[in-house]
Amino acid sequence: METFFSFLERRVDDCSSLLCVGLDPHIPDLKEPTAASALDFCLTLVKQTAPYAAAFKPNAAFFEIFGAEGWTVLKQVIEAVSDESKRLGSLVPVILDAKRGDIASTADAYAQSAFENLGAHCITLNPYLGKDSIDPFIKDHEKGVFLLCKTSNPGSGDLQDLKIMKEERGKTDDLLSSSIFLYEHVAKLAQTWNTKNNIGLVVGATHIDALKRVRAAAPDLWFLSPGVGAQGGELEAAMKAGLRKDGKGMLIPISRGISRASNPAKAAAEFRDEIINIKMGMKK
């Protein structure tokens, strides 16, 4: 049975890459502060980097800021990835980085917007509202989600690093020694919920210890691990902590590290090669 992650793994094999190219048309990076310029920016990136990209990840915020025109551009960018996939003969999945989270008919509407109307294959979601807020996005196993687990920002600890208690434990004495972080609990839930092979986790590459803990809690899941490059994570340490035993299971999103390079194609190729070299070194 085809699932979102079987598509992704085929693409990873086709291009020997774990690189996820971020499509973030920050206004300061554009020639002009217009939706048309955002479109140019993204189309150039897609064309130049597609051979090295295991996936593309447009962030909805940088399109939404242009209002209606930005929404049209977002759809055009996703279509351009689809065209490039046909040219390459290999489907490059699009992960819409939207961090949505709502309930019931509202979640249905967001899912329809992302998957049916925009044509994305996957979306990032916030888990705070619980399983029923995720369900509308995972009912089709060919569409996937990455749930926020441990994010890369400094404030991520405010909630995610809280220690939670397991109510089933009888002895209060054991509580402190055996407690787990909230983000570990989210990872365990996601591992349990992943019955259709279409749930992954966002785990920042900036938190090596968290990557290890989440990998232990969710041995099978794919991670989307931002923070390398512009955000300053160290790639090798992150990959050692987060990769699955099969050498997959981790997408490395890079945005400005590629888009601001004088030659984005070369920058993407170099990131792809660096990832391969680290993997090869780990096998020794």
Place this chain on the structure above:
Amino acid sequence: METFFSFLERRVDDCSSLLCVGLDPHIPDLKEPTAASALDFCLTLVKQTAPYAAAFKPNAAFFEIFGAEGWTVLKQVIEAVSDESKRLGSLVPVILDAKRGDIASTADAYAQSAFENLGAHCITLNPYLGKDSIDPFIKDHEKGVFLLCKTSNPGSGDLQDLKIMKEERGKTDDLLSSSIFLYEHVAKLAQTWNTKNNIGLVVGATHIDALKRVRAAAPDLWFLSPGVGAQGGELEAAMKAGLRKDGKGMLIPISRGISRASNPAKAAAEFRDEIINIKMGMKK
């Protein structure tokens, strides 16, 4: 100093209402499944219910589903509330129900989209990413946020009802008896973060015990309490549990209970009156 909640409280005084009218153009409720029909639906609701509305709350998902056209309609709907405010001589705040949550420049982009481009006065946010994900939305004290705290859906307990440990406690013996729910911790953080009087909390009217706990944890904050009407909460019990001592501090959002009524103006007036009657009864 004017703040988002000083604006809201002035409107609450002007209209003697705690009713927040939801603007949710669900496709099954429209004459045709088009953005133009969504606009008609919302404009009619705004005109008919504005005199009884302490605030309006459009949910972004039901506009986003129409793509670029939906985004244009959302902006037009917010402008229509502004026009109606001028006609009434009383600013009716618009709370954009978008449940956003992202970091750094991405959060900046969402804030600019909501407040500057769309013209909303307030937005709902997800707190899972921590304080630095909230900051870009609260830097202007005239713009406000409602943070998701305890949501009204059945799955809200998956994360929000986890018991968390306070690390500062010395004795593990006390842990079980003195632990708090994750949503209470969010409430306490929000109370601490609210230095500009522009942070409120989403606390479902479907959870009476949670309303009491959150009111104890955050005695000063405004709540946005969905779940009455279509979602089945009981208004009086919710208001008794959630109102502040000054008889304010709680907005009651109603969407389908008004929009699906044969006479939305009458339905809104009746909800407004019911809220007043409950408040009067509580004073006795």
